[in-house]
Amino acid sequence: MRIIAGSAHFEDAAAVAERAAQRPALLQPAAIGALLAAALVLTLGWWFASQARVERAEDAWNRAVIMQLMALGEAAAALEGRDGATSEAALQQLLLELDSGDGYFRVVRLSGSRLLASTASGDRDDSAAPRRLSRDEKWLFDLGQALRAAVETNVSEGVFRRRQMHIELLGDERARITLPFFVAGRVAGIVQAERPRDLGVERPSMWLPVAGALAAWLAIGGLLALGRRRGRMPDPAGRHWGLLAAGAVVLAGVTWGHATLEIGALANWQAELNQGLAARFETLREDVGFLAGVASVSVDPGPGNRWDVDLYQRELGLIRGDGRIQSEAVAADIAARAAGLYKAMLGNFALGIILLAFFTLGAATRTGRALRSNRHAYMYVLPAMFGMLVLVFFPFIYGIALSFTDQTVMNVSEPITEVFVGLANYAQILGDFEVFRSTAAGAVINYQNFYWTLFITVCWTTTNVFVGVSLGMTLALMLNTRGLRFTNLYRVLLILPWAIPNYITALIWKGMFHQQFGVINQGVQMLGGEPVAWFDGVFSAFMTGLITNGWLSFPFMMVVILGGLQSISQDMYEAATIDGASKWQQFWQITLPSLKPTIVPAVIISVVWTFNMFNVIYLVSGGEPAGANEILITKAYKIAFEEYRYGYAAAYSVVIFMILLVYGVFQTRVTRATEATTT
Amino acid sequence: MSGNRASHKPRLQHAWLHVFLVLFSIVAIYPVLWVFTVAFSGQQNLAFVELPPDPGFFDRFRAILPWPSTFSLQNFTDVLTQQPFLRWMLNSAIVAGLTTVLGVFLACTAAYAFSRFNFPGRRAGMMSFLVSQMFPGTLLLVPIYIIITQWLGLGNSFIGLVLVYSVTAIPFCVWMLKGYFDTIPIEIEESAIMDGASRQMIFFRIILPLAKPAVAVTALFSFMTAWNEFILAATFLEEETRYTAPVGLKFFVGGFASQWGYFAAGSIIISIPVVVLFLYLQKYLVSGLTAGGVKG
Secondary structure, three states: HHHHHHHOOOHHHHHHHHOOOOOOHHHHHHHHHHHHHHHHHHHHHHHHHHHHHHHHHHHHHHHHHHHHHHHHHHHHHOOOOOOOHHHHHHHHHHHHHHHHOOEEEEEEEEOOOOEEEEOOOOOOHOOOOOOOOOHHHHHHHHHHHHHHHHHHHHHHHOOOOOOOOOOEOOOOEEEEEEEEEEOOEEEEEEEEEEEEEEOOOOOOOOHHHHHHHHHHHHHHHHHHHHHHHHOOOHHHHHHHHHHHHHHHHHHHHHHHHHHHHHHHHHHHHHHHHHHHHHHHHHHHHHHHHHHHHHHOOOOOOOOOOOEOOOOOOOOOOOOOOOOOEOOHHHHHHHHHHHHHHHHHHHHHHHHHHHHHHHHHHHHHHHHHHHHHHHHHHHHHHHHHHHHHHHHHHHHHHHHHHOEOOOOHHHHOOHHHHEEEEEEEHHHHHHOOOOOOOEEEEEEEEEEOOHHHHHHHHHHHHHHHHHHHHHHHHHHHHHHHHOOOOHHHHHHHHHHHHOOOOOOHHHHHHHHHOOOOOOHHHHHHHOOOOOOOOOOHHHHHHHOOOOOOHHHHHHHHHHHHHHHHHHOHHHHHHHHHHHHOOOOOHHHHHHHHHHHHHHHHHHHHHHHHHOOOOEEEEEEEEOOOOOOOOOOOOOOOOHHOOOOOOOHHHHHHHHHHHHHHHHHHHHHHHHHHHHHHHHH | OOOHHHHOHHHHHHHHHHHHHHHHHHHHHHHHHHHHHHHHHHOOOOOOOOOOOOOOOHHHHHHHOOOOOOOOOHHHHHHHHHOHHHHHHHHHHHHHHHHHHHHHHHHHHHHHHHHHHHOHHHHHHHHHHHHHOOOHHHHHHHHHHHHHHHOOOOOOOOOHHHHHHHHHHHHHHHHHHHHHHHHHHHHHHHHHHHHOOOOOHHHHHHHHHOOOOHHHHHHHHHHHHHHHHHHHHHOOOOOOHHOHHHHHHHHOOOOOOOOOOHHHHHHHHHHHHHHHHHHHHHHHHHHHHHOOOOOO
């Protein structure tokens, strides 16, 4: 790289001219920077504020539906164990009472997977509730089981770690909420509501940021003009800093003003939402009240209001059971949430300062100049770089971030911060040393353990590379014999395994290893053996992979070593022969040392290839038996795409990356050492 | 002394070598013959012949001899007409073709910039390409899956696959092409500039034609990668009509299906172009893969 840098590059003529004419620009970039910083702070602030409003509205919408569902759940629980027909009729009537016509409610009892009541349009006439769940409705039952599992986890761990309800967005317009109801402290069933989600959020107006940005700009401009009239400062660096300080003060004022305004508006909006909810709660209590007359069941939210709960079914304490708003609690809630927005605003301010500094301290000018003078180069690099950023570097960082979460397919739409679990995944992977598990039948190997998989991966890599190198070396030495005929024919035939796509090879070997019809077992029987159940034993399944991959990988080694052999000068052998060295001695003293610079990189690269050889393991044995033959990357893949535990799989992959990284450092040392000895 | 002996009785020594090499070659091509046998047998069976109830040594030997008991082209005609295999091949061709075009474009432009311009960030850019080769595929797979399917909504579509294939092939292609661009004398470009050529003209009219061999190798490499790729395609594509050929082939024999005849016939059709390409390209690949480590 350095060689080229000296000679073969040229710059645009325009850039050279520009550099000659450059003058220390100061005010102009500072003004642009101030405008941009103010605009950035205010636009981001506006965006955060409107997001906060949407969030509040979503919360309020959810709370309204959750209240109804909680009440419904309690009613269903109270009706359980009463006389069947009347209680089911009463429940159905309650659903109709609550239904506002644009959605539906469902109540499902898990035991017997029974649909107790429903107002869904599909559940009329023949399929009217109560009835058993049909086959297509199995997802309802599964949802119930998932929620029951969540509740049980929370109970057994004593912490509210898993959500006790399921909120699902159906397109932009509708949402569905499902939550469990309890009979005698245990999850007995689920209640579900689907409804159009009309949030009715008013976005904060845009004129404020625009006016604010202009005002800020004018203020900074005024300061600049003042500074200019006072004459030249002796120290240009001091002027930069002075400008920055002035800009920062104005920016701070603007941010503070904006934050105060928005937070005030937000607090009002939140209080309004709470009033709306309280009114809805009143109606709900009246709606539920009729049950007392029909089924002589009274459902009551209790003094603290068990119906108004958060996502973990904990009482919020914002609206009391008698319908009054708990104003201190509401105020505390408003303050807590305002703090979040305030933090966001502070972050914006920091960003704005960075932007301002970037411009006032001259970095922007320099960057702009570099961009302009190398615009062709950047233009050519841009498409590839953009692609790499979006589909390689960003996923890499995102993957590392995911490894600290317990993101699964169930909560994939939640932000990363919501599912953050710290180092739990790593602790689970690396901290589990229980490779052997003692059972009644003696010690059993736990094939799901990381260290077992690592052990298999190391065995897999070393044996494969050993087989590849020794086979490749033998064949290359044979083919390199002087005067041997048909070498070209042999070469093409022996290279064929490398040429065939490896997934096809893997599937072919899978067929050949078939227990009943596979040719390998036919051969074993021909020689008088018993057919082997290849995929049932750990060792035999490992052998299927080894044989397949050995067959796949020896041609590469052969070709590489053959190339190395052909570059060894014949004179050395002749001299050795004259000195009386045997063929064996010649091999050890001449051939191997001369091959070293060829073999070492080939081994290094084939170690990485084998370590990452997904297709052979995945397609031939599939990790059978019981995951015992899984190597690290097939394991990571299965965790991600068969168990759908994205966060855990990401942590697993990071561990794999670390192993490869250590190997990479080790390999560069080895390569350097080899180069040092061969030069 | 052994050298002398070799020249005295080369025939005897070579005979042993030939025996070994023939044996090895048989092992090497046996799976290939196996595929041909299954494909031309006209059945979905793994077994080549029907074994008698109490098979002897020669019956067993016949059972491993890769020669079908009856010859038929049934599997080939069926796989192309009865099964959606032609559709899958077409999908693969579309994906691989688009990947080649996009991949070569991205790689050529970037490699040209890295080879010809000295700009801030050049070294960092090239190093980042190298480092990216160390990222394990599974670590990228989950985020890429989320980005492509959830954020861009390109799950089950060819565009998503094409984007991923062409971008992940960039580093290798860029390094390969840059090496070739470096060998093109810069004087050619300087004189073109003197004659008033624009940067774009130089790139398209001078550099790319001069680098045709390297561009061709890059294109073939991109094509083969996309044509043979299995994991991503299997992860992203859900509908059967959208499968690429590798996913389709797995479909014939994966899970509880065992249509080995279709699989074999399909494998042969899929493999022939890549095997031919590979045998032609292999010397470039070997030198490209090991050039980094070997001191020249």
